[in-house]
Amino acid sequence: MKRLLIVVDFQNDFVDGTLGFPGAEKLDAPIAEKIKEYRESGDEIVFTQDSHAKGYLETQEGKYLPVEHCMDGTPGKEFFGQVGDLVAESDPVFEKHAFGSTRLIDFLWRRQHAAQEVDKLPFSSIELVGLVSNICVISNAVIAKTVCPEVPVFVDARCTASHDKELHEKCLDVMEGLQILITNR
Secondary structure, three states: OOOEEEEEOOEHHHHOOOOOOOOHHHHHHHHHHHHHHHHHOOOEEEEEEEOOOOEEEEOOOOOEEEEOOOOOOOHHHOEOHHHHHHOOOOOOEEEEOOOOOHHHHHHHHHHHHHHHHOOOOOOOOEEEEEEOHHHHHHHHHHHHHHHOOOOOEEEEEEEEEOOOHHHHHHHHHHHHHOOOEEEOO
């Protein structure tokens, strides 16, 4: 049975673009290695790709200002670095307009339903990596755990981050409380 790797929103605007943050670029090599590992093992890989028109950035005064990011036709929407180079034409890319991917829900639901018909699990495990831990990674991890409740769901802490380190750690705690397994913490 194959494993599934979900690479969440590892896009230019979240690494070094309009919503980028220091340290996000350091995730490129570990995520790229994980993609290579899954590919060499014959496992499945899917990508989510954010396509918001506007997001919000918190100011020092605690106000939220709208920030355009991941706009169609801009470099900010493209996948970052080595990870971007590893996206194969055959890899499903689920464009999304919200934190969680409805197309990922459909993909997982179809796989879960087909597996239940033959009394099996759809995957031996599901692992998530990417950005941002406390927004899109947690949203999609909860989706995976909800749609495929008997499949172990993992998040590799070496391969995700947030602009807010305290919120990142709290997010990892919350995911553990939701029976999502956190590795390399």
